[in-house]
Amino acid sequence: MxxxxxxxxxxxxxxxxxxxxxxxxxxxxxxxxxxxxxxxxxxxxxxxxxxxxxxxxxxxxxxxxxxxxxxxxxxxxxxxxxxxxxxxxxxxxxxxxxxxxxxxxxxxxxxxxxxxxxxxxxxxxxxxxxxxxxxxxxxxxxxxxxxxxxxxxxxxxxxxxxxxxxxxxxxxRRGGLVCEPASSEPAAFTAGRLWDDGKNIATIDRAAARLSIPVLAAGPLDGPNGARVHVEHVRTLGRLGDEEIRTHLSKRPIFVSAARYEPFGLAVLEAAQAGCALVLSDIPTFRELWDGVAAFVPPDDDEALANAVEHFASRSELRVQQGLAARERAKSYxxxxxxxxxxxxxxxxxxxxxxxxxxxxxxx
Missing domain, CATH: 3.40.50.2000 (Glycogen Phosphorylase B;)
Known part of the structure; x- marks a missing residue:
């Protein structure tokens, strides 16, 4: 292989x-x-x-x-x-x-x-x-x-x-054990190859400027092909190992992806396995996998993305309910x-x- x-x-x-x-x-x-x-x-x-x-x-x-x-x-x-x-x-x-x-x-x-x-x-x-x-x-x-x-x-x-x-x-994806209680302070989280324009971190960065909660992003800003991205409002964490990612996800943040291009999306699956509420770009692959258990927004609409995140952030019971629904769907994958x-x-x-x-x- x-x-x-x-x-x-x-x-x-x-x-x-x-x-x-x-x-x-x-x-x-x-x-x-x-x-x-x-x-x-x-x-x-x-x-x-x-x-x-x-x-x-x-x-x-x-x-x-x-x-x-x-x-x-x-x-x-x-x-x-x-x-x-x-x-x-x-x-x-x-x-x-x-x-x-x-x-x-x-x-x-x-x-x-x-x-x-x-x-x-x-x-x-x-x-x-x-x-x-x-x-x-x-x-x-x-x-x-x-x-x-x-x-x-x-x-x-x-x-x-x-x-x-x-x-x-x-x-x-092999799911990790969720061993920490969900954080009482809501936050948003994303992970992936941030340097890849297909991941569209720019929309998340613009949305972060509108949000009342922090937005954390795990992943490299520089790619092996020379690509580089700059963000101003997202708190970047750099490349994290699997266990570090699982530690962040175990607190059940609101997981966001504004990807324009995502043939599957392992990071979304990991977040769903951890019981995170999902806010995803409305692209065919995400609809196929997560329809009914995620909030969907147009990929480049930072205002809609911020509104969807704030909706979950201000409603803890809904956040938990959506996270459980995502976790149940994730069992299929x-x-x-x-x-x-x-x-x-x-x-x-x-x-x-x-x-x-x-x-x-x-x-x-």
């Missing part, structure tokens, strides 16, 4: 590896991009994953097409040395750049083309065009595609003109359910390959 340590794919890969271990599936994790931090490597060790730190560039941080193509060839050689039954690519662009030694499942977590459609307008810039073509080749070369939501599967199929859309297996769905996809692919091979042998 490939992964990176920059965003939610890291948690996804480790939770999935942990869930698959219960089914006697062993995972070797080839890490592209920046090396995992010490606490991230400790997480991998705790779930029994063998790490291979490749130092290879990610497709969205590489400066040239040739870098991604070379990364694909090296990743394929690493895979051959591990001799797996199956390849799980969390960077689908790699699939089209090399011949992998086993059937390939590619997971559509995100891509620059769908990001651009949601966050920007007009034609793709040159640096996105070649990346999109690499992803297109990867999608067509993979033996199976998986997406975390139906909304994102449809968007992916539309943009890449796929004959068959990705299968949907919703993400899961468990690591066990995700692992079962992925394992079923693995088995389906492997069985189809066996049938195809048997038919070819019979024909010969």
């Amino acid at each position: 490939t992964a990176d340590a920059v965003g939610g794919v890291w948690q996804y890969a480790l939770d999935l590896a942990d869930g698959l271990r219960a089914h006697q599936v062993e995972v070797t994790l080839a890490v592209l991009g920046p090396a995992p931090s010490e606490d991230q490597q400790a997480m991998a060790e705790a779930v029994g994953v063998k790490l291979i730190l490749t130092g290879l560039p990610l497709d969205w941080t590489a400066t040239r097409r040739s870098e991604v193509e070379e990364a694909a060839r090296i990743a394929a050689r690493i895979a051959a040395q591990a001799a797996p039954d199956l390849i799980h690519l969390n960077s689908p662009a790699l699939a089209g750049g090399a011949d992998f030694p086993a059937p390939v499942v590619a997971v559509c977590h995100s891509c620059v083309a769908t990001w651009w459609q949601a966050v920007r307008s007009g034609p793709l810039p040159d640096e996105f065009t070649w990346r999109t073509e690499l992803v297109r080749q990867g999608y067509r070369a993979a033996d199976m595609l998986i997406a975390p939501t139906l909304a994102f599967a449809r968007s992916t199929a539309d943009i890449y003109e796929l004959e068959r859309g990705p299968a949907v297996v919703r993400n899961g 468990s690591v066990e359910a995700m692992s079962a769905g992925i394992l079923a996809a693995y088995r389906s692919l492997l069985q189809s390959k066996i049938r195809k091979s048997s038919l070819e042998e019979a024909a010969a």
Whole structure:
């Protein structure tokens, strides 16, 4: 399995590896991009994953097409040395750049083309065009595609003109124990890659200027691709480890996300698992996952966002009620359910390959 340590794919890969271990599936994790931090490597060790730190560039941080193509060839050689039954690519662009030694499942977590459609307008810039073509080749070369939501599967199929859309297996997250009482003083909280314009921290920052309660934001302001964001009214906490995030969420703040682009949203799931009331941008993926248990506002409407947060902040019983509803919904998005769905996809692919091979042998 490939992964990176920059965003939610890291948690996804480790939770999935942990869930698959219960089914006697062993995972070797080839890490592209920046090396995992010490606490991230400790997480991998705790779930029994063998790490291979490749130092290879990610497709969205590489400066040239040739870098991604070379990364694909090296990743394929690493895979051959591990001799797996199956390849799980969390960077689908790699699939089209090399011949992998086993059937390939590619997971559509995100891509620059769908990001651009949601966050920007007009034609793709040159640096996105070649990346999109690499992803297109990867999608067509993979033996199976998986997406975390139906909304994102449809968007992916539309943009890449796929004959068959990705299968949907919703993400899961291992919930932490809530061991602290909810804070008597309401606060708002958000978490993620703050530097990513798709996360839209700018709207949350403007809303924070209108609010009577503090707004805390966990996550880096600088990205590995050179992106940087500046905020004035949000209290930034920097990058926090899993346990630090859980400590903040255990106090049940009002969790906010104004994302314009979010194929799934693991941070929202973590907040829901902790029993936080949710105020989310009204985008298709969030509606699909959280309709009926969250307050929704237009992504760029800071006034509506502030009003929704204040509504929860001034009504403690409603805040608790909405948090419990979100927690109940979050039970549907468990690591066990995700692992079962992925394992079923693995088995389906492997069985189809066996049938195809048997038919070819019979024909010969």
